Structure formats: C-alpha cells, structure tokens
Amino acid sequence: MATPSSADDNHPPSLSTLLKKDGFIIIPSLLTPSELTTLRAAASKLTALSRAGAWPHIRTVGKQFPPWPSSPSPSGIWGIQHLLHPSLPLPQADRQAFQNLYFSPRILSIASQLLLAPAPGTEDNGKEDVLVMELCNMLVRPSTPFALRWHRDDIPWSASAVDEEARLDITKPIHHTQWNLALYDDDSLIVVPGSHARARTQAERSADPFADDMPGQIKVQLTAGDVAFYDNNILHRGVYDSAKERMTLHGSVGHVDGSRERARNVLQHGVGEWVEQCDFGGLEEGVRERAEGMRERLVRMGRENGDVGFSLSE
Numbered sequence: 001m002a003t004p005s006s007a008d009d010n011h012p013p014s015l016s017t018l019l020k021k022d023g024f025i026i027i028p029s030l031l032t033p034s035e036l037t038t039l040r041a042a043a044s045k046l047t048a049l050s051r052a053g054a055w056p057h058i059r060t061v062g063k064q065f066p067p068w069p070s071s072p073s074p075s076g077i078w079g080i081q082h083l084l085h086p087s088l089p090l091p092q093a094d095r096q097a098f099q100n101l102y103f104s105p106r107i108l109s110i111a112s113q114l115l116l117a118p119a120p121g122t123e124d125n126g127k128e129d130v131l132v133m134e135l136c137n138m139l140v141r142p143s144t145p146f147a148l149r150w151h152r153d154d155i156p157w158s159a160s161a162v163d164e165e166a167r168l169d170i171t172k173p174i175h176h177t178q179w180n181l182a183l184y185d186d187d188s189l190i191v192v193p194g195s196h197a198r199a200r201t202q203a204e205r206s207a208d209p210f211a212d213d214m215p216g217q218i219k220v221q222l223t224a225g226d227v228a229f230y231d232n233n234i235l236h237r238g239v240y241d242s243a244k245e246r247m248t249l250h251g252s253v254g255h256v257d258g259s260r261e262r263a264r265n266v267l268q269h270g271v272g273e274w275v276e277q278c279d280f281g282g283l284e285e286g287v288r289e290r291a292e293g294m295r296e297r298l299v300r301m302g303r304e305n306g307d308v309g310f311s312l313s314e
C-alpha cells in the first residue's frame, strides 16, 4: 500500500513520486475528530434529502456514468453531486463545512505538491495560482448491492494500446488530482496499482468488465478521516456493500494547463451552470481569495472550451 511513509528516512519520496509510481497515495487522518463530526452531520442530512428526491443532482443505482436522472431510481442512489452548489438545501453551517473542506489548506497543499512538482533538474515548484476549482461530490451507500465496471475516468475501454500509451505518459506534467475522503471506514474503491502509467495488458483487456479477480487489484482501505489522492485514469472500479455506511467526499483539483481533456472531465458534470453563483464569503480570509482565484480559472476554462460532451457512456 502506498503511503507517504519513507523508503529511506533521510530522503522520503515526494508525494508526487509516490503518486506517479502507484497511481494513488493515502494520507492518514487528514480530519480532526471535530471536523469529522461536523462533516458527518452535514453529509447525513444531504444524503437523507437526496434519497428522498429533494436534491436532483444524484448518481442513480444502475447507471455508472453521467448524465444521471434527477430522481432516485427504485434501487436508490450511489452518489450526490455538487456539494458546493449555491442551492444546496442545507443550513448555512453545513454548506460552509463542505466549502471549508474543499478549499482547506491541507487539501490544497497536497494538491499543490502533486500538481506543481518541480520540473526535472529545477528547484522551482511553481506558483499556487494555477490551481483550478473542479468537482466536490459525495459517494454513498446504495440501498441495494451495486458495483461499477472496470474503467479509466477519461479514456474509453475501447481505446487501442497506442491511444492509451499516448494519454498515460507520466513523464508529462500532472494536470489534475482526484481524492476520496472517507467520513466512515471505506474499502469500496478497487484499483490496479501502476495501471495509470501503462496501456492495459492482454489479461486486462480480455477480463470480464466486472471481474472480481483482476490481476494485481487491491482495495484502497480508508479509515474515517483518511484521504486517498489518485490519478483517475488508473484502472479502477467501485464495489458497494449496501449494509455498510458509506459517506466519502469525492473531489478533484485541476491545473490551469489542463486543457480540453480536463474541461470535459469537469464540465460534463454541469458545474459551469452554477459556479459563478457560489458565495465564498464565509471562508476565512486568505482561503477565500484562493477559492475565488480557483473559481475564476474554472469559469475561464468553461468559456474557452465551449461544448465539451461526455468522457464515457454506457
């Protein structure tokens, strides 16, 4: 399991080195107990409202990729979208808890370390004003058993090995990072470590899309309060236990050089329709300015990229 603990205590590998090697890293105990309590309270209220059909931005059981219907299917929901949406039907304190978390200096410092890694041979680790606001969603326990097929988030399963290699070149700068922050212990995410950096093997190509025994697969084990950062083009799937509580915040942060591929990844979720109405006035000074800058760069990305379509379909 990749954790930021060191192979050599004098020269611990950087977070970006670990992420480039395995495709994911786990940062234990990012949240304090009091933050965990506050976020669980907000998350529980939003989950109840979403299951009852009072929040239309949901992921419905039975459908893996966006767009999703706006009412829960009879088999329930497995995710809730847009936790930063200005119309989220929650008291201000709960909405603030999600904003505080998404823009928290701890999350953004890790994102900066991953996205602004120094170019080989330089000491320069860039400037923070290239971070872009992206997604802040939540993955929840479905009420009936449900599983996602193996996928990469932004490369179709039908891609040739040549196309996969062109997209997965890890010598190129990283332009996004995705994270899962568990509010309850969570082992639903299954990944093949290292697969973010190579085309699929013949065994992976010919495997059943719902295979429970993909060679090399591991469960990403998160204890409540831990966060996993990962490359969303790692081979992965979700397998959900309807009897086990799950409320895992699911976000991403981008880099301004992310171009059309990142624009599609983010804007296919509909964020462009509401991001300009978000009120970040409740954030602490310093954090607020950074949030405004990240929002501004997302708006610009939307303007420059027009209709982006969807990454995947089923």
Ligand SMILES: O=C(O)CCC(=O)C(=O)O
Residues within 6 Å of the ligand: 139, 148, 153, 180, 188, 189, 236, 237, 238, 239
């Ligand atoms: O449930 C998870 O953690 C994985 C979700 C996922 O693979 C996705 O949203 O594409």
